[in-house]
Amino acid sequence: MEPLSHTTAPRTLDRREGPYGEVVLRERGGPGGEIHEIIANGCFLMDTSDGRSERLLMDAAYGALGGRPDPSVLIGGLGVGFSLARAAAEPGWSRITVAEREQAIIDWHLSGPLKHISAAALADPRTTVLRADLVAHLHNTSDTYDALCLDIDNGPDWTVTEDNHSLYSPDGLAACARCLSPGGILAVWSAQPSRNFEDSLRNAGFSGVRTEEIRVARGVPDVVHLAVRPA
Template structure:
C-alpha cells in the first residue's frame, strides 16, 4: 500500500493542527492528531446531507442555503447539482487553510464549484453567520467538527447547545430545515433538538455511497408546526423519533 504524504498543516483555534495528507495521486485525507476527519473516497454521507435537506424543502424560487464547514466540498457539490440557477449558497468556514486547500491541492475534487455564481464563501464562524441572518435560510446544513460531540474546537459546542439550536431555528424561513451531520448517533442531541422546538427525523447513511462500511448519522430537524416538519423524506433508513 502506498504511504501517506503530508502536503500541508494548519493550526486550529484552541490548539491542535489539521493536516492535509495525500496517498497516490488522487486520495486525500484531512486529519487531526490520529483522527481522520474526512477522506476523499468517503463522501456518501456528506452528499446525503445536502440531498436529504433539499428533498425535504422541495424546489422553491430563490432558495438560500447555509453550509457550515467547507471540508472537501462534497456537500457543496451535491447542493449545486440539486439546486436551480436562482439559488444562493453561503458557505461558512472558520479555518483559512481549508479554503486555501480547496483552491490548491484539492482543486480537482472541487471541480470549480467555488467559482459557481450561486456560491459565496465566508471565512467566518458559522455561529456568527447564523446569528446575522434571522429568517434568511431555507436550509442550514452543518458538517462542523465530528458532529454534536465535538472533537476539533471546543467552541463548536455552541452550535449544538440550546442557545445554538435556538439561533438556528430563528435563522430558518417558515418551511426551513436544519440538517446536521455526525459520525454517529447521539440521543442527547436528539432530545435537545426536540426541546428546542424541532420535529426530528434521524437518517443513517453510509460513508461510502452504495457500499458497505461505516455508517454516519444525519438529523433532519424542522420547526414544529411548519409544513416541512410533517413531510418525512423518502428512502430507507427513516426512523421517526
C-alpha cells in the same frame, strides 16, 4: 467519517496553525488513486475516499423542503468540498453560502489539491464562501436561509474543538432556528446516531425530527439528523 484502510502511509502536504488549532492536509495512495485527508487538532475529520455522506446531507435537506421555490442554503464547513459540489450540482438552489473558518482549507480548494473537487462549484455565481466561524456567524448574521447543512464536526457528540460544543447546545440550536426561514430544514451530519441530539432538537422547538442512515464499510452507520423549524 472513519478513514478507510490503505496500504501506503499518509504524506503531509500542508500543516498550519490557526486561531482554532492545527489543520493538516494529508495524501495517501488508494486503489482508485490519491486520497486526501483533513486532520483538525489531531482528529480525523474527513477524506476524499467516499462522498456518499456529504451527498446525502445535501440531498436530504433539499428533498425535505418539499419543492419550495428558489431555496437558499448555508453549508457549515467547506471540508473536502463534496457538500458544496453536490449543492452546486442541484439547479434548484438559488443561493449557496459556505461558512469556513480555516483559511488553509479555503486555500486548498482555491489553488491546492482539492481544487478538482470544488472548482466548478466555487465558480458558480450562486456560491459565496464566507471566511467565518459558523457559530459566530449564526449568532451575528441577519440573513436567513431555507436550509442549514452542518458538517463541521464528526457529530454533536464528537466535536473538533471545544468551542463547537456550543453549536449543539440549546443556545446554539436557537441560533440555528433564527437563521432558518419558517419551515426551513436543519440537517446535521454525524459519524454515529445520537438519541440525545434528537431530544435536544425537539426540546429546542424543532419538529419532524428524524435520522437517515448511510451504510459504511465497517462500524456504525454515518447519519444525517433532520429537523424542521416550525412555520
